[in-house]
Amino acid sequence: MSVVGVDIGSYSTHIAVAKLGAVEVIDNDYSLRPTPSIVAYGDRQRFVGVAAENQKNLNPRQTISNFKSCVGLNFKDVETLGDRFGATASVDTKGKLLFEVRGHELSPEQVLATLFTKVRDIVKANDDNEELIDTLVVSVPVYFTQAQRQAVKDSAAIAGLNINEVISDASALALSYGKSKDISGDEKRNVVIVDVGHEGTQAIVVEFDSQSARILASAHNNIGGRAFDDELVNHAVSIIEDKYKVSIKDNVKILNRLRNILEKTKKQMSANTNKIPVQIDSLMDDTDVNFTIDRAEFEKMIATKIATIKETIEDLMASTTVKSEDLFSVEIVGGSTRIPAIKQVIEEVTGLQTSTTLNADEAIARGCALYAASLSSKFITKKYHITPAVHYGIEAMFVHGGQHEKVLVSDKGDSINEPVSIEITADLPLNVALQYTDSSPIEDKFISLYKVDGTEAKRGVFNLKFGFDTIGALELKEVVMTAEEQLTKKRKSVSPDRGEDMEESENDETTELVPCRTVLVFAKSMPEPRNIVELRDEEMSMIHADQVEIQRQEEKNNLEELLFKCRHEVEEHNEQLGEEEVYTNIIQFFEETENWLYEEGEGAPKSSYLDMAQTLHKKMKVFSVWVEKFQQMKAREEEKRLFLERQQQRQQEQEEYEEQMRQNYHQQQQQRSPPRNVRKIPVVYEGDGDYVPFHQPPQAQQAPKRPSPTRFAHRPDPFFSSHPFFGDSMFGW
CATH class of the missing domain: 2.60.34 (Substrate Binding Domain Of DNAk; Chain A, domain 1)
Known part of the structure; x- marks a missing residue:
């Protein structure tokens, strides 16, 4: 069973798991530690995290983001947020916020439950396929109301998870700091921790000793990375509309793309004082956009928001008796603390240089996992007590x-x-x-x-x-x-x-x-308790539908992979079988299957892909048998051809040999002299001319024996005899 701590942020979620000897922030299914807090609703399934972020610009109205701070609130509390969520926001009969997607109305608690379902899947995939989460601790901002805290717990229950404790980000940061620092027995440290996140800024003063931490005071505002991005986007929209004479402020897709690019530009400005070029290809109507922006210009845009952060830290210091000279250090976390202007303001108010010994993105998740480990019976940990403070009277x-x-x-x-x-x-x-x-x-x-x-x-x-x-x-x-x-x-x-x-x-x-x-x-x-059972049944139904769709997609991918594999195997015989009817027929079948797969079969059920894969296997089996017989036939034809060639060659060699023997014999006869001891028969010459003696030729030497044909030559020809292979009606032979 897993011991898990979760930091659900408005921008991204981090998951930490307590293991023997350490706390580890685990990766998601894309091998990334931060999982975007985004849920997208497709035609057949839901997408969460990175997959939802990829869908955000394709279907902006079917994607929900920045919903974390809305759980447990009424519609009037978030009405001013406008199009921040992506999906259309509406209100129910009780004044609660609802999101309209794909013809359904979903509450923020249901959307958060979908994110908790993703958390469970990530933990299962990374923690040795553990099915159950033994201990779960989730953090929320210090400014969350009791209704919002209860909504977070209800969301986890809808997803089938039981939250052991909901702690504040301040408690998680205090535990993460206290456990990682070597504080001597009698030493006491007063530390200011500032967290500038995506939706707001939290600042706390904590008193640490070797065994406990006590939160003395806290303060917050709603200024965070989102507000800085809004200023950049508004500035860029003004430049583009003036320079290119177009209107893009109402185009959701263009604004999403522009926001993603400017977020990267903001990070570059934190490390460079030079002008940063912004180039966007085909932003609208095939128009390429380019302009520049530098850090000084950006700091001027966010000057009022930086002043708000400064005021919040001043209120924090004024709400406690701890003075600047009593502070041990000032720790900063959160992605937006990387902006130099924010660091400068914090240092001006506290009088100390900011410290980054805590992980800016993962410190809260680690603190939650450490807290969960102290609650679980699986681990024996050194107790470190955290005393949280009330934020609202x-x-x-x-x-x-x-x-x-x-x-x-x-x-x-x-x-x-x-x-x-x-x-x-x-x-x-x-x-x-x-x-x-x-x-x-x-x-x-x-x-x-x-x-x-x-x-x-x-x-x-x-x-x-x-x-x-x-x-x-x-x-x-x-x-x-x-x-x-x-x-x-x-x-x-x-x-x-x-x-x-x-x-x-x-x-x-x-x-x-x-x-x-x-x-x-x-x-x-x-307030009346939510109907968790009904909402959980609905979530389980959605989870089942997602799994069915995932399996359908997997079978579709398997069929596609099998199709290309079979086509590759068949096309290897192109030179040998290119003119054969069986070959052309199966190639045509591949083309028809591919067209079906990308057109009519795009939304086919899982069974259709399985049936098509089975048909493909059968045809490949028949084709393999045909190829084997075809190759056997070709092999026999080649053997016959070679046999006839050998027979012809042997006959030619025999004839050449006989001709050579005859020539040798005549040459020998011409060169041979008359025999010596040959008996002469007296002959009476009766001719008119001079007598010329006639010499009888010697007895002809016996010609060499002509080689007889081999027994193999008299063997019946198997290629011209009847054979069942050549009568196979299956292949038309």
């Missing part, structure tokens, strides 16, 4: 004497680890509402409502006990009614004469006050 409201009264439960900066008890006098029936104080910058201040039952009195004194749960939400833990009950008692005396009890007169009655303590039953009536 919370008060309880009730009715007393027919009027609404308020009492402060926890103030900003208080520790959330300590329970709180307050005593109130209120009317019955008692209803206790928790809400944020008027000084909190939250518009919707309502938190929860508790109804108390179990008494018929009209008024009472109550002791209320509050505590923070595992997600950092304040809850009513116990309600005790305390009162003093009046009891009247009559003193009795005994007569010595009668030995009987005698009651005294009414003037001798006494009254005693007896304390009464009653634990009352209460229930949380608002």
Whole structure:
């Protein structure tokens, strides 16, 4: 079972897993550590992370991004964000935010649940295929309300995950710092940690010692990397529209592409003071765009936002008694802290040079994993206690004497680890509402409502006990009614004469006050819990649909790979079989299959690809048999040809040999002299001329024996005899 810590950022998500001896930030399916917090909805499946980012510019209205800060909020709280999400935003009957994609309406909690599903898949792929997550800790910004924290937990439950604890980014950073530094036993360090992320800036003051860390104060604003990118995009749009006389401010695809390019330019400006060229090919209507921008110009654009960050850090320092000379160091994390102007402002306020010993992108995820390891039974870790602080003041409201009264439960900066008890006098029936104080910058201040039952009195004194749960939400833990009950008692005396009890007169009655303590039953009536079961069933259905589509795509890819492999095997016989009908037929079948695959079969079901692959295997099997027989036939024809050539060559050699022997014989006869001891027969010459003796030729020598034909030559010719191979009707022979 895995022990996991997750930092879900507005821009990207990091996942850390606790392992023996270390905490490791794991890679996603694209071998990247940051997973974009983007969810895209296609025709058949959902895309999350890098795949969704690739789809963002193709289907901007079917892609949802920057949704993390919207969970648990009403539509009116995020209405000003406009087109930041990509998908069209709407409102339901209860005033909640909804996203419209592919004809469906999805809440931010459902979109976040999809991201949690991706987290589970990444952990499973990287942690030895572990199916279950034993301990899960997720971080949220310090400014998240209790409704948002509960929404994060509900989102994980929709995805089938159980969050053990929801901690703030401040707690995760404090734990990451405290565990990585060697702090001596009696040493105390006051450290300022500034996190400038994508959606906002968080700053905290933490007191560290060797065994614990206590968050003294915190501050935040909504200025982050997104705001800086917006300034760059607006500046670039103004330049392009003036220079090229076009309007692009309403084109979502062009703005997305422009934002991606300018984000890279922003990173280059952090390391260079020279002018940075911006070149975009075919941005609109085949028009190439180019312009330049430098760091000084960029800092001038974001000057007001830098001033807001400076004011936030000043408020942080003013909210605690820690002075600049008491600080040990100033740690900066978050991608936007790489901007030199932000570093300069932090150093001006704190009086110390900024330190980057913490990983700017992964420190929060590592802190979450360390916290999860301390909760899990799989690991034995050195305990390092973190004492978080309350970021928003919370008060309880009730009715007393027919009027609404308020009492402060926890103030900003208080520790959330300590329970709180307050005593109130209120009317019955008692209803206790928790809400944020008027000084909190939250518009919707309502938190929860508790109804108390179990008494018929009209008024009472109550002791209320509050505590923070595992997600950092304040809850009513116990309600005790305390009162003093009046009891009247009559003193009795005994007569010595009668030995009987005698009651005294009414003037001798006494009254005693007896304390009464009653634990009352209460229930949380608002907000209403979400229907997690129904939403989880819907998410499981989507997961199943995604898996079916992934398997369909895999079978399609397998068929495509098999098709090209078979075509390559067949085309290797092109020189030998190019004119054969069987060869041309199977090549035509390949072309028809390819056309079907990229046209009609583009959206075919998985079974169609399997059937086509099976048909392809059968045809290749028949073709292989045909090729084997064809090659056997060609081999026999070649053997016959070679046999006939050998026979002809032997006959020619025989004839040449005989001719040579005849020539040799005649030459020998011509060169031979008459024999010596030859008997002469007397002959009477009767001719007219001179007599010339006639010499009888010697007995002819026996000619050499002519070689007889071999037995192989008289063997029947197998190529002209009947053979079943040449009568095979399958191939038309």
